[in-house]
Amino acid sequence: MFVSCFSREESKHSKTENHEQDILQASLSISLKPGERAIFNVFDVYRRSIALKNATTKDSLFEEKIWIDKPLLLVSGNVLVVPDGDPILRIYGLLLSPGDSVVLDRHDDGALSMHYSSGLPNFVDSLIVVPKDFYEHDGKRQQKRLAEIGVAGITQDIDAAFQKNETAIAALAMPEVKARLLSSLNSNIKYTAIAHLLADPAVASSGLTDSLYEDLFQHMDEIRSIDATTKGTIFGALIAYNAKKQHGDVDKTDMWEAAAYADQQLKQTDMYKQHLVSAVAGTFVHSPKEITAINKELQSIHTQDPFLDTLYQLTNILSATFTDFSQAKAALKAFAGGRYRFIIEDNEQSANHEMKVITDLPPVELHDFAGNKSDFKRIVMNKDYMLTLVDLWASWCVPCIMEMPDLKKTAEKFRDKPIRFLAISIDKEEDVDKWVAVAKKNAIYNKPNQYRLANFRESPLTKLLNIRNIPRYLVINNEGRVLDEDFYRPSESSFELELLKLLD
Template sequence: MKWSFLFLLAAIRVSAQTAEPPKTVMAVRFDNRSQLIFNALSEDQTGTDISFRNPGRTDTTVTKHLSYQKPFHIYYANVDVSQDGKTFAATQRSLLLLPGDSVVLDRNGRHFVFGSYSPGYLDELLDLTGLYFPGFSVITKQLQTKGLAGMIKDIQQRYIDNERKINAFAKEPPVTEALHNFNYLIKARGIMAIPKEQAATPAGKKILDSCYTGFENNISKIAALQSPFTHSILYNILTYRTYRAGKPTTNIWDYFATTDPKIASTELYRSFLLNLLHGNYKGNTDQLKNNIARIKKAGIEDPRYDSLLQAKIALRENQTLQAVASMEDIKGALLNYFNFIRSQKGSYLFVDFWASWCGPCRRQMPYLKKLLPDFAGKGIKFISVSIDENDKIDDWIAASKDEGLYNNPYNFRLEQGSHNKLLKILEIRSVPRYLLYDPEGKLISAQFITPDKKEFKEQLLKEIKAK
């Protein structure tokens, strides 16, 4: 075990040093079929999990390379249940990592082995009381026994004691600075667990106003770390300020008017709003657009907001297209019309929309069939798409046999036939209808002339030669 870890350390050190920008490398030694999931805030501010899994039957080491531009905090929580199933104990473990760090954990993450910068599990170095919210009932009991002033005094004393431990720890300046900022985050979380309604009395207002003013003035300390708790701290600052202004705190989109300008100008605030836009998006791009407009109206600009909107619109459109453009081949295999078009990249596609019951459609087929040899080897494929209804599949199959299409691999039928919304998207109101796509999948003719026309052959050859 010792030599395997020494080899692993050497490997991840080289990996961390050669990556640009510097990667943080984490390696976790696992028993068989085990996993470890850390809560984290991703670099794009959208929140994420960092998961290590060993699904196999043998012990192994799982390694991940993480990209962060500043010190970041991650933590995991385990719940251990007693054998009788009646009691349980929750265990949280926090890590503070720096860009370019190399970290090794053993025993499914329970044991910290090595960190090139990381001081190890912070629970073993600092008092983290208050970092993980203890629950409303615990806070209520503490307020009853100690009062607001007593609780604040305890939190401040833990902060001072932690500062002494950090100063005695004697690590490199970037690590020490990150630890100081993390300690401030612990303090903020502890105070923010106290209900804001404690400010209803003059004495409570004075105490909490002083605390939150301090948080606003030291927002740079909170922003210096990438932590799963960073945005919740900012949220509590905004909530308290809105509450103190006598305004409802039920709708966060109403907070902009009360936000301190020095906070609104920070990258933390802009990324917080980006995370908020992500989290509140429920598939309604119009609502997303309105929320972005409200942000901009408050004088807050960030190109990531518009990028998010465009990405969601594109995703929505793609999901719509995927849902409505389903078709089947003669054997019943389903595929998507647009996916099929993209899969034929490199060839021109002549698409014939028809139906078994459509006399004009079927009268055109002999003309087209007669011309097919003239297009052999010219980089064009001829596609047939029937709009026969689902209860007329037998008619489609029979007509396909009659027209010599049955064994054609490019013979399809739209799911739901003439009711498939693909026809509306392509603005096909009647059949026959002929479409022409270029080798890049771009529609270059939405209504090509019928095959019985004398100029059909010449025009189609001109199209595929000219492109």
């Protein structure tokens, strides 16, 4: 999954396909120095992170109110650069319950520490052993272990790690409620490891894997008791294994094929339905162009199950947001008693995918490295070029900088084509020195088509396209039509191919 550098707080009402739930606040506070930021990955219907940033000129404490109806696992990571050694990735897992209040300190090296907590006394990684694979699965390592010790050996290791953590939890002598919470997370770690095993295409069904599947199925309520980033992994593995068991030729890695061929017992569970709704909602918000692909998948299977037909109709409506947003919004409100209207209403500005134009925008001021001013529209609508690919980045955005080499390679390949590659930093005025320093380090300083967007927060471009996450790539033609407001990243295999299609 890609990393982005901004986020926002969602609605305080969590809406599912069955009902609306009133939920409670948890409070997360963190002390940050000027320019510092902290990002926490989370699980919900379609949000992927919570970001806090100090945009002031003094050390400050920032608070985020998080609306939850069950314990929520937040995950933050940072890289410690060690002189003459390999960088060290440090991960911090924070388990919040409704009503909890937590205050964190961020240190000079980026490390986090617990200053105060009304819930668990420390990060979960400091209380029990949380394997790195829980946060980021290493498929190659699993293949190697399968070859060495097989499914039975891996299962034994999973059970041993689970029991070791249970012993550690008992030794902490915490209040029973907190001990149960930590034990539930320990179970989630165990079930995530089992899920990775069951979802592996190289793992065939057997009596052992059937028992592992039954263990997951029987403990679905416990798995759902915590909103962890791995919940989708577990539910996806359950569906994939079940479908493969029913039809041996099912591809475990094809989510929608698995959804079609799962048995009726599984299809009747809330887990099955919520997992698929979450997949649709998450795709619509984070990769809206992929909704059409999901719609095509559902078109071929929607007659096999009433719920799949519901999702097919839902994706028909969501696809219409690209052509007539108002009509699509009204249709979604009326569809299925309005139970899916949250997909648009909770994130309405981002949900409007109608093609936008920049022709009527007020001046969008850009500055080059020398401080000279230019107008975005004049640059983009230059008739010497058919298209402009806009790279929105910032000096503090590591994922943005990681994309630069691939973007440079593509620009070189396309140098004889009628396309301009325009890089625009969203760094603030007081961060110009940082912008310059990063530009010099990456050999783009004083190169053509390098600019900084003036007053990012209030810029007409920011408001038109609801720019919240970077890296962000735009494709605009010389008539000012925004052909794609969230284009593929340069590191993706589709990047160059899709550019060629737009140039054709």
